[in-house]
Amino acid sequence: MLLVDGVHKSFGNVRAVQGISFDLKPGQVAGLLGPNGAGKTTTIRMITGFYLPDQGRVLIGGCDTVDNPKAAHARLGYLPESTPLYPEMRVTDYLHFRGKLFGMDRRTRVAAIEHVIARCWLKDVRKRRISKLSKGFKQRVGMAAALLHNPPVLVLDEPSNGLDPTQIRETRQLVRELASDRTMLMSSHILPEVEKICDRVIIVANGKVRADGSPQQLIRDSGDQGTYLAQAKGGRAGDDDRFIRIMTNVPYVHAVRRTNPDRPGELADWSHWAISSKKGAPDLREAVAHAAMQNGIMLRELRTDAQTLERVFLRLIEETEQPAAPATEPVATVAEDKPRATGSAA
């Protein structure tokens, strides 16, 4: 239903997207994740035809966005990142305008507007000027406009961006409803949201696809089977390095990372740690506690922390960018052949 085939896009010397490919089947709901500047919005803009790819092609319902843009656009509903609207227009006037752009006759338009107004919970504000609406309602108007021509493919760029928690919850509920009967691609920074809504996740970084699969598959294949959170007695110079050295020697430990939110250079009485395990590792709590006890390290907490998509995402991005570890958050990784968290859910 939506095919992105090896698209490239450069802006001057900046190679924003470098050969991104994926194929969404009918009814599939995919999340496009990545840090800022990863190429998400550029990819989405190539899908919607706002940018033309330097290389590669995008097919929406079999229609090429370059060779047959009108047919491709007619099959696509799009909500851009900042939900741009005309503030001086009333909600229904704006929806009529959008309907006319899509060539809908008056009768079809009126019926479609009634449908999307009901579906996006806009009944109470239908006659109001857009400038008078809250950000959450504006988001719904943008969503209603994207749905108006009943497109089989829906692309949402950061639908929760800038909303307060209540509005985020409402938007999430709406997106979940919309996802039930169409192919959807959604970019978001809110990973729990993606985990709940999407049956496929595509992680991009530096303009390339880094992982592609269902959330469960990505978590399973990440190689980081479990993370243990520990609090250890600290407060002396060298405590952190010693803790890392001892824990990285524990079998099956993949990485040890301090998570205290301290200021740089400050030594906390109790340091907080995240100890991640390798793929196929058994429960490491006993081994970690034993290593601490043998080396005279006092632990006041040691518990398992369930693996989440957010952690998989952060780890993938860390691996891609390889940042220098900050002074307050030392990280140590045990050398190994890391498995790629890449698979296909298609």
Added chain:
Amino acid sequence: MKGAGAIASRELGAYFRQPAGWIIIALYLFLTGLVFAFYVLGPGEPASLRSFFAVSGWLLLPVVPAVSMRLVSDELRSGTMENLLTSPVTGPAIVLGKFWGAAMFLLAMLLPTLVYVVILFRVSAPAPDIGPLVSGYLCLSLLALLYLAIGTLATTLTSNATLAFMITLFAILGFMFMETAYSNSPAVIRPFLFALVIRTRVDDFAKGVIDSGHVVFFLSTTAWFLLLSVASVELRRWR
């Protein structure tokens, strides 16, 4: 050209939904009304709207850039251009829709000045010559369309409406001073520059002469600026 009509009617509505549109019309009618009252209706003055047309031509200089400056710039600034370019409407439909929306607004601004014609016919004896009146309005409309096309191009180049206003203003001034450039230019390019001189064409219209060559000049130059505007909009996809 699907969608151009919808864009034009939204554009026209936008002028009247905001105070700026009403203020522009009010200022224009106030100033032309003063000219009509003091210069046209003066005792012993000839029964003609020549001074009204002359002042109106100058008033178009700030009015048209003010009308055109937000046409595409605002869409670029607010991001609504993304909505337009990702809907099944073409670049030419977007530009033409915007242009006609603004042109209809300028027409709505000129329309009330027909009252001056009615008053002139009521108070003048003998009745005024109809030829210069028709050619005067035609000239004013063609000038407005040309300036508007220049403004449309300027507004596709930047998301800053003030900058678009300045570019339009200076481009129109450039056209107006083409006569000076023509008289001081090398003989090789003189014919080309002379063809771009507006004042001689306006003078003919003022005399009541409707030269088809002048009409074609205004319409074709307008079309060229609109074509450039379409190219500028389409280039945004390739940037």
